């Protein structure tokens with residue numbers, strides 16, 4: 001049975017997946033399901049978490065909305081504003097920075113006509129700066145959805161962007 005409240009409709013598919021996730025944890029410890037549930041819901045709702053959506057998650061897990069906001073606003077993998085179909089998360093930490101992350105950001109901004117945290121007019125791309133993604137040995141790198149793109153060059157980036165345009169499908173972490 002699907003659930004509707006707060007203007008948000010959770011499909012039967014999502015309700016069932018949330019139930020499955022909750023069952024991994026002991027009774028009364030449903031807050032432990034928060035991270036996987038947020039990943040699931042974000043993936044299902046255009047890659048970002050609105051306040052009504054987070055409130056709905058709180059309701060589904062029987063916890064306070066503030067408990068959801070605290071977690072969603074702490075981790076950079078959760079987006080609290082709309083993002084493009086392809087969210088390009090550029091690592092800007094030490095190794096990547098030393099290997100040209102700033103040039104890559106400038107190249108992407110120029111290529112798409114947007115700045116960091118903006119979305120292209122066609123809704124296809126947005127840019128975000130993130131801290132070390134744990135792939136320092138293959139710097140510079142960025143992540144799109146669940147995929148790491150490493151040892152980046154401008155030529156590689158052109159190919160990645162062309163592939164995204166051809167695919168035209170929302171990238172996902174799940």
Ligand code: FES
Nearest residue numbers: 091096132135136
């Ligand atoms: S510094 Fe970029 S992945 Fe670690």
